[in-house]
Amino acid sequence: MLLAVDLVILTLRAGELHVLLVERGVEPYLGRRALPGGFLNNAEEDILAAAHRELREEADLDGTSLYLEQLGAYGTPGRDPRGRVVSIAYLAIAPGLPEPVAGTDASGASWQPVDAVIAGRLRLAFDHDQIVADGVERARAKLEHTSLATAFCGDTFTIAELQQVYEAVWGVGLDPRNFYRKVQGVPGFIAEAGPDRRTTKGRPARLFRAGVRRTLQPPITRPDL
Amino acid sequence: MLLAVDLVILTLRAGELHVLLVERGVEPYLGRRALPGGFLNNAEEDILAAAHRELREEADLDGTSLYLEQLGAYGTPGRDPRGRVVSIAYLAIAPGLPEPVAGTDASGASWQPVDAVIAGRLRLAFDHDQIVADGVERARAKLEHTSLATAFCGDTFTIAELQQVYEAVWGVGLDPRNFYRKVQGVPGFIAEAGPDRRTTKGRPARLFRAGVRRTLQPPITRPDL
Numbered sequence A, B: 001m002l003l004a005v006d007l008v009i010l011t012l013r014a015g016e017l018h019v020l021l022v023e024r025g026v027e028p029y030l031g032r033r034a035l036p037g038g039f040l041n042n043a044e045e046d047i048l049a050a051a052h053r054e055l056r057e058e059a060d061l062d063g064t065s066l067y068l069e070q071l072g073a074y075g076t077p078g079r080d081p082r083g084r085v086v087s088i089a090y091l092a093i094a095p096g097l098p099e100p101v102a103g104t105d106a107s108g109a110s111w112q113p114v115d116a117v118i119a120g121r122l123r124l125a126f127d128h129d130q131i132v133a134d135g136v137e138r139a140r141a142k143l144e145h146t147s148l149a150t151a152f153c154g155d156t157f158t159i160a161e162l163q164q165v166y167e168a169v170w171g172v173g174l175d176p177r178n179f180y181r182k183v184q185g186v187p188g189f190i191a192e193a194g195p196d197r198r199t200t201k202g203r204p205a206r207l208f209r210a211g212v213r214r215t216l217q218p219p220i221t222r223p224d225l
Helices: A047-059 A114-118 A128-145 A148-152 A159-170 A176-184 B047-059 B114-118 B128-145 B148-152 B159-170 B176-184
Strands: A002-013 A016-024 A037-039 A067-074 A085-093 A106-113 A190-200 A203-210 B002-013 B016-024 B037-039 B067-074 B085-093 B106-113 B190-200 B203-210
Touching (some): A002 A047, A002 A128, A002 A148, A002 A159, A016 A159, A037 A085, A047 A067, A047 A085, A067 A128, A085 B085, A114 A128, A128 A148, A128 A159, A128 B128, A148 A159, A159 A176, A159 A190, B002 B047, B016 B114, B016 B128, B016 B159, B037 B047, B037 B085, B047 B067, B047 B085, B067 B128, B085 B128, B085 B148, B106 B114, B114 B128, B128 B148, B148 B159, B159 B176, B159 B190, B159 B203
Parallel strands (some): B002 B085
Antiparallel strands (some): A002 A016, A002 A037, A016 A106, A067 A085, B002 B037, B016 B106, B190 B203
């Protein structure tokens, strides 16, 4: 039995939710897109440490500065043609990022729109379509009752940028005035970052940073679709 | 590397949250209390199937009729003195149950108050204290935004019984009138079970069953402590 880690790394690019995918440079699924990840280096390597290592090797990312949580274990027999492989999947959220560098096992790494994965247009290797779907659903749910949305933003952000995160992750449009009112109604969600303003679309907007509360009370719930 | 499953099975007994523990009949941690669970039977056994098997063998429970979700993987090197063991933990919720029967590896199985585990009075084997704490926190959070509380109840229940679930899992007291208003304000959370009444404490009370919605909107949030 072999143990692996796989990474669902989400970020916002041009207002759309993207996931980092590599192109497999080895069999099985040679040439197919897949999540970054790999086997544990040895029997002594910690799972979380392996996730950090793969983030560094495959995506050139520093896990200590990212939001990172365990998504779950994927171990259905037959999910990997090489034998019994149990993969521990992690969800990572990255703020706006430079183009990723391809890692050791990967002949190419790139950000792909999550929609293309969910709609089945990319057909990832192994059970990675399912892992991406689970990661996105986790993020969607956590946006409701935690401050996870701020992990997609830089250190400071405008309310409009925060709204863009909610819209991209949930895949909906939101009314700006209503969104502003809801966000301001959650104590500790965000805090003013000082007197500076950011000018986008002509109007200077107030800057915020993540507040002290991780749990949103009241929560910000998805519109009923 | 060995793969195991461990089960955090929660239930309500006498209005208190309990977890099923076994007394270990073998080394390591001989005689210490631990979560029910065990190694996968062979390289072909599915993880979820193993969780169902352990539920049956160690707790005489039918997993198909219980709420069951994966809690996560626990794989820190050194967590098991026998070597590298990665355990996939599951959270199961059981409605009111008969005394459990001891399973094959267990010299005794019993329901213990969760408070005693959280407070460190039982000192479970391996990292099972942490797994219990994680399972309880998962249940506490899910009571807010899902219909998980109904999994603790029988097929039909009174609002007072549902309130008892919230109070036991959150470890708080709640105002009955306020609770009633909140529960009734969530469409699809519960549904009237018919004209029958259940008489407890002298007054006949209306009976409900779980409704069609798994997600509570608006959610029922924990009081700020």
